Amino acid sequence: MKIKKERLLLIAGFVWSIAGGNILFIGLNTYAEYISIRNGALTLIVFFLFWLLVFKKLTRKHTKRIREYPDEKQFFWLFFDKKSFIIMFFMMTFGIVIRTQHLLPNQFIAVFYTGLGTALLLAGIIFLKNYIREQRSLKG
Template sequence: MKVKKRTLLLIAGIVWLIAGFNVARLGILSFGLVEKIWYLYALSILIFIIFGTMFYKMSEKHTKRIIAYEEKRPFWNFFDLKSYLIMAFMMTMGIGLRASGKIPDFFIAFFYTGLGLALSLAGIIFIRNYISYRK
């Protein structure tokens, strides 16, 4: 169950890409349910920029932490405890708000599309770091 630190970068990339794809898919599907208004696309870009910046910094921080490991680590060590708690909170809130029906489709359309693409960007960064990693 222990893997090389380089492999942790790949695992992180795959996890973030899968999460990003699924979140963006929900947003894109919601765009099919709402009137196509130009500013919803602009809001998606804004959300992407905000979260993309945050996830870029996070992926660089986690890459540095992973590279600093001296030996093989359990495969779940691509995140630290704080990151797992944040992820659990975000997933719980997202699923809960969507399931409540209190969030309109237009919000899910722009917010989830931008957020999902930003999550995917983090996955791409981790995979780039995996590919370019040298001992």
């Protein structure tokens, strides 16, 4: 259950990429009926807001936290801190409820999920990039 601390970045990369990919997939599958310049612009706004205000900072914070762990092996779930697990739980719960109960129109789902999913996927890619950098620095 314990792994090298550098592998926490790899786990974070996979978790965020899978989550982002799934949300992006839902958004894109809903998008077909709503393709327009306005919706494209709104999707970009959602992406940039989430990336710049949330996920860019989050990737830096968690990468720094993981790098500062002692060199001994760490529990695999420490790729997140407690606060992040709570946020993820509520985001997933609200997302599922909103979609299954049809609380928001499909146009909103298309725009919002595509922007959010892209930002989440980018966070996963950044964690994977940080893992690769960490591996290279350990070798050289």
